[in-house]
Amino acid sequence: MTLIVQITDLHLRPRGLACYRVSDTNMLAARAFRAIAALPQKPDAVVITGDLTDGADEREYALLRQLCRQLPCPVYVMPGNHDLTAAMRSELADFPGVGDAPAGDKLHYAVTIGGLRLVVLDSSVAGKPYGRLGGEQIAWLDQTLAADHTPTLVALHHPPKVTGIAHMDVIGLADTEALAAILSRHHHVERLICGHVHRTIIARFAGTVMTLCPSTAHACVLDFSPDAPAEFVMEPPAFFVHRLDPEAGLSSHLHYVEAYPGPYPFFADKGVSWPGTK
Numbered sequence: 001m002t003l004i005v006q007i008t009d010l011h012l013r014p015r016g017l018a019c020y021r022v023s024d025t026n027m028l029a030a031r032a033f034r035a036i037a038a039l040p041q042k043p044d045a046v047v048i049t050g051d052l053t054d055g056a057d058e059r060e061y062a063l064l065r066q067l068c069r070q071l072p073c074p075v076y077v078m079p080g081n082h083d084l085t086a087a088m089r090s091e092l093a094d095f096p097g098v099g100d101a102p103a104g105d106k107l108h109y110a111v112t113i114g115g116l117r118l119v120v121l122d123s124s125v126a127g128k129p130y131g132r133l134g135g136e137q138i139a140w141l142d143q144t145l146a147a148d149h150t151p152t153l154v155a156l157h158h159p160p161k162v163t164g165i166a167h168m169d170v171i172g173l174a175d176t177e178a179l180a181a182i183l184s185r186h187h188h189v190e191r192l193i194c195g196h197v198h199r200t201i202i203a204r205f206a207g208t209v210m211t212l213c214p215s216t217a218h219a220c221v222l223d224f225s226p227d228a229p230a231e232f233v234m235e236p237p238a239f240f241v242h243r244l245d246p247e248a249g250l251s252s253h254l255h256y257v258e259a260y261p262g263p264y265p266f267f268a269d270k271g272v273s274w275p276g277t278k
């Protein structure tokens with residue numbers, strides 16, 4: 001079994017500052033990291049699909065380093081639109097994959113984790129909210145997928161698919177068609193895992209399954225009106241646990257950060273029946 005936890009859109013801030021005046025992203029991220037550390041099975045890796053920080057400030061990356069030290073496994077990161085690739089290269093140089101990634105304005109790398117391959121892409125464009133992979137990175141993705149047919153998760157911040165949440169779709173991935181052309185040729189891509197929209201969304205994309213992970217902090221309001229305002233709501237934070245079973249394949253489980261009442265037994269002690277049952 002291989003377990004990869006995916007969290008996203010931490011939007012860490014300098015100490016004491018809430019995000020958008022309301023969302024205490026640092027506290028919420030700390031809770032998410034504690035929930036990961038408390039999982040009954042130790043994950044093989046954690047992947048964070050961008051918007052690690054809110055402002056690409058060095059204090060925010062320092063906080064990320066501190067949080068990641070609590071985890072019992074390697075942590076793989078990629079930039080979101082709130083990050084800066086150059087800042088991540090210098091502040092997170094000792095994170096696996098980051099230090100070894102080829103130089104350039106895009107931070108991409110591939111690693112093998114148990115029975116899975118993780119291909120990390122950089123969809124950020126410095127100073128812009130939308131995403132773009134660019135021709136060079138798309139060509140690298142094609143070569144990387146062709147070179148290894150292990151079941152693969154391709155990870156990037158910006159989802160390529162229209163979600164119906166208009167204010168997020170306008171800041172989606174610009175070169176969606178180029179990405180689709182590559183993925184549709186490589187059938188061992190089990191998932192395209194993204195963040196950015198701060199909601200749980202699952203869709204078919206280019207012959208694979210795209211999963212969008214909710215944020216560890218605030219969520220975008222679910223409203224499909226074309227003129228829906230850009231607003232957020234404090235829904236229960238959650239993350240994905242992607243589980244590869246050697247025989248059954250990959251399944252993706254949403255897990256809530258907060259503790260809820262329970263667990264309660266489904267079955268009574270031997271010799272005792274619940275009311276209405278035999």
Ligand SMILES: [Fe+2]
Binds near residue numbers: 009080196197
């Ligand atoms: Fe975000």
Ligand SMILES: [Fe+2]
Binds near residue numbers: 157196
């Ligand atoms: Fe984002």
